[in-house]
Amino acid sequence: MKFLLLRGASVLVSAGALFLAGCGADGPVVWPISGATEGDFPLSSTFGPRVRTEDDVYDFHRGIDIAVPEGTDVYAVAAGRVSEIQKNTSAGGMLVKVDHGGYYSTYVHCSEVDVDVGDSVDAGEVIALSGKASNGFAHLHFEIRKPGDNKKDCVHPLEVLPYTDKGAPTLEIGKVDMTNPLQPKVTITARVGAGELDLRRVSVATFEADAGAILEGLVPLSERAYDIDDWNRTYSSSESDVVIDDPDNEGILVRPQKYNNTMPRYEVDFTFTGLVGTVTSGLLRIRAVATDVTGNVISVESH
Numbered sequence: 001m002k003f004l005l006l007r008g009a010s011v012l013v014s015a016g017a018l019f020l021a022g023c024g025a026d027g028p029v030v031w032p033i034s035g036a037t038e039g040d041f042p043l044s045s046t047f048g049p050r051v052r053t054e055d056d057v058y059d060f061h062r063g064i065d066i067a068v069p070e071g072t073d074v075y076a077v078a079a080g081r082v083s084e085i086q087k088n089t090s091a092g093g094m095l096v097k098v099d100h101g102g103y104y105s106t107y108v109h110c111s112e113v114d115v116d117v118g119d120s121v122d123a124g125e126v127i128a129l130s131g132k133a134s135n136g137f138a139h140l141h142f143e144i145r146k147p148g149d150n151k152k153d154c155v156h157p158l159e160v161l162p163y164t165d166k167g168a169p170t171l172e173i174g175k176v177d178m179t180n181p182l183q184p185k186v187t188i189t190a191r192v193g194a195g196e197l198d199l200r201r202v203s204v205a206t207f208e209a210d211a212g213a214i215l216e217g218l219v220p221l222s223e224r225a226y227d228i229d230d231w232n233r234t235y236s237s238s239e240s241d242v243v244i245d246d247p248d249n250e251g252i253l254v255r256p257q258k259y260n261n262t263m264p265r266y267e268v269d270f271t272f273t274g275l276v277g278t279v280t281s282g283l284l285r286i287r288a289v290a291t292d293v294t295g296n297v298i299s300v301e302s303h
């Protein structure tokens with residue numbers, strides 16, 4: 001079976017999120033390191049499934065990591081009020097949280113905090129100095145929580161921070177296991193560039209159709225989706241008995257590539273099981289769709 005890209009990316013242009021509409025916290029937003037209002041900041045780890053280097057198991061990383069030397073200025077990303085400070089976190093270093101009236105920003109592994117709980121801060125105000133995690137890795141771990149202040153409320157920080165989006169993720173339909181043609185297993189690889197680690201959703205649908213037939217308008221036999229926000233909300237490990245680290249939750253096996261900021265791209269393999277197939281393997285058609293944080297969509301079909 002051969003797979004081709006039938007439809008190109010339909011790109012929705014985003015100029016970055018300088019202003020947050022409708023969450024009670026309108027105003028300028030800057031990066032927590034550098035204080036810049038735009039740009040591609042090198043992330044050493046992104047929001048979503050991540051391989052834990054120590055044991056090769058993946059966990060769900062609820063923020064972004066920015067690798068910077070200890071003692072680098074940490075900026076409040078938007079105007080707000082300091083709502084929490086923790087002096088000694090188990091993750092290493094100090095934690096500061098700012099309430100922006102609609103969402104929260106959290107800065108972890110700090111070596112010094114220069115504000116007190118209750119202080120008002122402006123966008124771009126230095127509130128702390130960066131430090132290192134308990135494993136010795138010097139970086140800032142940064143989270144956005146909205147609407148609430150629980151782990152399950154964490155969203156991809158690139159939803160809020162201004163960044164230059166270079167287009168949709170790339171997507172490839174890989175192995176299709178037809179051992180049982182009525183229940184095919186489909187592996188899909190999604191990739192995003194290092195400057196924009198913004199993958200948000202990957203879905204797959206099966207169809208019964210002749211090769212070359214247009215799938216648009218056909219009712220799929222089955223449809224499955226992996227959405228980082230839904231998964232974080234559903235499986236946030238501190239608030240649920242079901243751990244997101246289960247490698248094949250909901251029949252979706254997630255295999256993130258190990259990543260560091262010297263790599264040109266970030267890659268995640270998804271294997272979808274429990275799909276509905278066809279009696280005749282020649283009639284099985286597959287569509288995969290990936291979406292990034294800014295809403296760029298790419299769709300790939302087998303033919």
Ligand SMILES: [Zn+2]
Nearest residue numbers: 063064065141
């Ligand atoms: Zn982190």
